[in-house]
Amino acid sequence: MDSELxxxxxxxxxxxxxxxxxxxxxxxxxxxxxxxxxxxxxxxWYRRAWQTWPFPQRAAALVVMLALFAGLCVGSWxxxxxxxxxxxxxxxxxxxxxxxxxxxxxxxxxxxxTLAVQSIHPLVWIGGALVMLGCYAACVGLGTVxxxxxxxxx
Amino acid sequence: MTETQQFEAFLHxxxxxxxxxxxxxxxxxxxxxxxxxxxxxxxxxRFATLRDSPTVGGWLKTVATNLSLNHLARYRAxxxxxxxxxxxxxxxxxLVVDFxxxxxxxxxxxxxxxxxxxxxxxxxxxPAQRVPLVLFHLESLQYDEIAEKLGVSLGKVKTDIFRGRxxxxxxxxxxxxxxxx
Numbered sequence: 308m309d310s311e312l313x314x315x316x317x318x319x320x321x322x323x324x325x326x327x328x329x330x331x332x333x334x335x336x337x338x339x340x341x342x343x344x345x346x347x348x349x350x351x352w353y354r355r356a357w358q359t360w361p362f363p364q365r366a367a368a369l370v371v372m373l374a375l376f377a378g379l380c381v382g383s384w385x386x387x388x389x390x391x392x393x394x395x396x397x398x399x400x401x402x403x404x405x406x407x408x409x410x411x412x413x414x415x416x417x418x419x420x421t422l423a424v425q426s427i428h429p430l431v432w433i434g435g436a437l438v439m440l441g442c443y444a445a446c447v448g449l450g451t452v453x454x455x456x457x458x459x460x461x
Numbered sequence: 462m463t464e465t466q467q468f469e470a471f472l473h474x475x476x477x478x479x480x481x482x483x484x485x486x487x488x489x490x491x492x493x494x495x496x497x498x499x500x501x502x503x504x505x506x507r508f509a510t511l512r513d514s515p516t517v518g519g520w521l522k523t524v525a526t527n528l529s530l531n532h533l534a535r536y537r538a539x540x541x542x543x544x545x546x547x548x549x550x551x552x553x554x555x556l557v558v559d560f561x562x563x564x565x566x567x568x569x570x571x572x573x574x575x576x577x578x579x580x581x582x583x584x585x586x587x588p589a590q591r592v593p594l595v596l597f598h599l600e601s602l603q604y605d606e607i608a609e610k611l612g613v614s615l616g617k618v619k620t621d622i623f624r625g626r627x628x629x630x631x632x633x634x635x636x637x638x639x640x641x642x
Contacts, residue, residue: 313623319635320626323579324598330580332480336494337472340501344468347502359506 468508472501478518479525485595486529488584496528526600530610533588582632590625593618 352360357368386392462470479500483493503524504511511517583591593611596602602610608618629635 316626316630316635320594320629321598323629323633323635324583326576327579327583327599328576329477330481330484332476332497333490333494336480336497337469337476339494340472340476340498341465341469343498343502344465344505 464508467512468505471504471508471512475518475521476501479521482522482525482600483529485583485599486526486592487532488588488591492532493529496525496532499528500525522600526596526610530592533592534612579629579633582629585632586625586628590621590628593622594625594629597622 347355352364357365360368476497480493480497483496483500484490487493487496500521504521511520514520583595586594593607596607596610597604604615604618604622607622608615611618
């Protein structure tokens with residue numbers, strides 16, 4: 308289609324769409340919305356969003372949160388100053404030695420798997436990948452067909 | 462007048478506009494109702510500032526558009542992937558939508574409500590064409606804004622809008638001047 312025809316098409320479609328007025332909302336929709344609003348308003352303050360809490364509760368919650376944060380900061384600082392930290396680090400070091408043993412075993416297992424993988428022909432990998440890709444495409448395709456069928460029946 | 466009564470009046474004033482925006486983007490009544498409800502629940506939270514705002518209509522339209530697009534985004538991967546495949550089956554959809562046969566189109570259009578016909582033709586378009594077309598022609602967004610909102614390329618937006626217009630032209634039997642010569 309040349310640009311002149313395209314301009315005419317654009318203008319023609321715009322003219323048609325400009326004639327459209329507003330669609331009437333279903334008659335029960337306003338009542339449903341007002342009902343939901345009233346239901347939410349009737350809920351106790353602690354079940355609503357923090358911004359909608361009454362001012363005293365909001366202020367109290369803020370103070371509690373600040374106190375908790377300050378306590379956490381002071382506690383962390385005190386913990387760093389005491390011998391508890393050194394004891395805790397020592398005990399972690401002991402446990403890490405066990406982790407080192409486990410890590411070594413996992414490394415050996417990994418090497419064995421790598422060797423096994425290298426011995427498999429590349430075509431087998433490509434074939435496997437193609438089968439998986441095919442399965443994925445089939446799943447997506449079937450899903451789309453189901454959705455289209457469901458929409459067609461509505 | 463209590464605040465609840467004021468909001469109810471506000472709701473009655475704007476519900477058709479919000480519902481129309483959602484309905485034209487989603488082409489599904491129950492989903493459009495859900496989006497409309499969500500828009501007004503958000504409006505209620507900000508009613509103190511929205512009540513006297515001169516741009517309240519624009520705010521409601523923008524929220525309705527964004528919520529509708531968010532809803533559609535869940536299915537976007539599917540309709541982008543199959544937008545080409547679905548074209549042949551879309552022709553089948555035209556048969557499901559009860560449009561008059563070409564021979565008696567003129568008489569039928571004269572008899573039927575033209576707007577109803579346009580509305581139905583618009584809603585029968587596949588989402589990949591309808592959504593950008595509605596954003597361009599009814600929400601007055603530019604091509605690049607539509608591409609940004611939908612997260613697709615500018616070229617795809619232009620192509621989908623062109624195909625949407627072409628499909629509408631066929632459904633509504635629109636005549637272009639150069640064709641009629």
